Structures are given as C-alpha cells and as structure tokens.
Amino acid sequence: MGKGRAPCCDKNQVKKGPWSPAEDMRLVSFIQKHGHQNWRALPKQAGLLRCGKSCRLRWINYLRPDVKRGNFTKEEEDAIISLHKALGNRWSTIASRLPGRTDNEIKNVWNTHLKKRLSFKNGNNSKTDDSNESSTTTISSSSFSSEIPQSRKRNSENAHDHDHKQVSMTTKKPRTMDSIQDLKSEDSNEPKETKEQKEFPTSSNNSNMTSSGQVFVSKPEELQTDPRSDYNGHAALDEVNKPEFPDIADGIQSDYDYDFWNMLDGFSSFQSNSDLHLHIPESSYSLNLNDSCNNWEVDNRMWLRYLESELELEDQ
DNA sequence: AAATGATACAACCGCCGCATT
DNA sequence: GAATGCGGCGGTTGTATCATT
Numbered sequence: 001m002g003k004g005r006a007p008c009c010d011k012n013q014v015k016k017g018p019w020s021p022a023e024d025m026r027l028v029s030f031i032q033k034h035g036h037q038n039w040r041a042l043p044k045q046a047g048l049l050r051c052g053k054s055c056r057l058r059w060i061n062y063l064r065p066d067v068k069r070g071n072f073t074k075e076e077e078d079a080i081i082s083l084h085k086a087l088g089n090r091w092s093t094i095a096s097r098l099p100g101r102t103d104n105e106i107k108n109v110w111n112t113h114l115k116k117r118l119s120f121k122n123g124n125n126s127k128t129d130d131s132n133e134s135s136t137t138t139i140s141s142s143s144f145s146s147e148i149p150q151s152r153k154r155n156s157e158n159a160h161d162h163d164h165k166q167v168s169m170t171t172k173k174p175r176t177m178d179s180i181q182d183l184k185s186e187d188s189n190e191p192k193e194t195k196e197q198k199e200f201p202t203s204s205n206n207s208n209m210t211s212s213g214q215v216f217v218s219k220p221e222e223l224q225t226d227p228r229s230d231y232n233g234h235a236a237l238d239e240v241n242k243p244e245f246p247d248i249a250d251g252i253q254s255d256y257d258y259d260f261w262n263m264l265d266g267f268s269s270f271q272s273n274s275d276l277h278l279h280i281p282e283s284s285y286s287l288n289l290n291d292s293c294n295n296w297e298v299d300n301r302m303w304l305r306y307l308e309s310e311l312e313l314e315d316q
Numbered sequence: 317a318a319a320t321g322a323t324a325c326a327a328c329c330g331c332c333g334c335a336t337t
Numbered sequence: 338g339a340a341t342g343c344g345g346c347g348g349t350t351g352t353a354t355c356a357t358t
Contacts, residue, residue: 017351018326040343056344057327092346103346108325320358328350337341 015049019058023048027055028063061102068100072109080106081114 019027030046036059039052048055061067076098083094091103091110098106 016328038343051328053329053344054327060345061326089347104326107347112324318358320356322356323354325353326351329348330346331348332346333344335341335343337339 013049014043014051014054016051016054019050019062023050024058024063027058031059031063057104061104066100067102069105072101076101077109077114080110081118084110084114 015023026046026048030042030048034045036042036056039056041052042048042055043050043052046055050058079098080094083097087093089107091107095101095103095106
C-alpha cells in the first residue's frame, strides 16, 4: 500500500462538531428505515453532511435505542474497575460486558472518575484532585446517578447565546434519559450480557438491531438538544422529511426549549401505549426484517406525530 | 459580580485488522 | 499475495458548565 489511505471523506464537505437535533433525527430516522449496512454511504443516502464515521459514532454512542445514559451503578463501576484490571484499556471489550454502555462512555468515566478514585485509594492521594475526588467518590458512582448532575444540569435560564455548535455536547440532558432508563430497566435483566456479548464482542451490538443493522425504533429521545435554546422543532421535523439536506451545516438552529425535554420525558407513556419497540429482547433479532419493518415504520411515524403534536406543530 | 480553575463528556483523529477484489 | 475499502478501536481534544476564589 504505498499510496497511503484515502481519507474516509472529504473533510471540506462534511460538517464537524456537535450534532444538531435535526441531524440526529435524520440519522435515527434513516437507520430505522434502512439500517446501517454501509456507514460510508449512509450520510449521503440519509442526506447528512457528515462523515460516515461520525454517523457511526453518533449512533453507537448516543442514538442507539438501548444506549444507557447516566446512572452508573456501583456494580457497573466495580465491573469497570475489575475489567480494566484484567483487560486494560480495551474499552470496547469492557463495554461489551456492560449492556447499554458504550466504550466512549466507559472511557470517560474511567478517565474522569475511576482512575482518580483508584489512585486515591492506592494511596496516591496526590492531593487536591484526589481529595476532591474522595469527597465526591460518591460522585463517581452516583455522579452519574443524579446527584452531581444536579449541579451539572444545564440551567435553562442561563441561556447565553452560544453557538449552536455545542448543542449536543452540552445538551446532555442526561437526566431526561432517566425515563428511558426506567423503561429499559424493565428488561435490563435479560440475559443480554451472557449470550449476546459473547457473540457480539463490540459495544455496538447492544442495540436493538437486526443483523442488517436495521433498528427497532426507539424514540429519538436520545437526541441531544439544548434546553436553553429555542429549538424550532418544526424545522427539525421538516429536515427529517426532506429528501435532501443541503444546508445542514449552517441551516439548522438546534434550539430546543427546555419544555421540550419535559415533553420527551412524558413520551415514555406514549411509548408504552403504542408498543414502541424500545427494548426488544434478543430473540427479536431474528425477526424477519420485512415483517418488522412496517411496524416500526408505523411506530416511527407515530412518534413523529406525537412529537409534532406535543410541539404544537401539527399541520394546521 | 467577575475571573479562574476543574470537571465532564461528545466528538474527532489516526491507526489497525479483517474482508473483499 | 497485494491492494483497497470499511468498520472499529483507543487516545486525545474542545468546550460548556459548575465551583471556587
């Protein structure tokens, strides 16, 4: 290979930085319909001005239906610690043992909490940070469980007019995920990590996908939005439905209203009512794609409709 | 109230390994 | 067997937010 690798995408033609809600919706919508057999081709097909890798990453780390967010339990942390001891920085392998957790997230937790905590425990109380950490050791486990988050929760009133480029990074809105988590936790005890993880060593395999990558819908609640900003939901929905997405790089103002998240929180009820396949057991993976396709397409439409109605965006 | 530092985490980058041609 | 394409992985960076001074 003397020529070196061709870049995976034309860096000048792709958008970088945080994902806007509209992009998220578009990606979710596309994957729900078509799966993700080819990441490289996906952005084009979906009308996204993104690198395929970026799409993949966004999907795996954030938009996947079964991605668990926040609320690292003590057990999970302990598992990470012991797995890291055994495996080292093989985050994806570690992630495969922790259903719903992504390698990226685990990596972050390790780097920001566990590593410090361990070094402190090991007597490396090298001072400030560690002592800090010690006082917040509760944090590490519960930092993700809603104690700390309180403090880190975005304050919707603080709206400065930030460039929307930080939307997703800052719109973690982690706690809104709790509602999902509740739903998910219903079957979180399923033998996921046993069979699945042996067969599917990578973190991406936790998702409710068929072998072709098609996905049983979740609500795009995972969408990162900025509660501070005044999101134009209609625009986002329009974008999703548009065949082309030419100006996504600049055209989408990813501004959500904080209420939007509350609304999404409430969505769980809708979801359960509508039999949305938020958390399909592994056995469902074997379902015939065509059979399930229509169902979740309908679900998807239902979700969009619900969203529109909640946003009062229904066609008038 | 403002400035500064620390923290958290989403996203990017580059490399590697496998599959295909 | 070599070249190429793609997905995946791990390390690192950038920046919003919170805490402290």
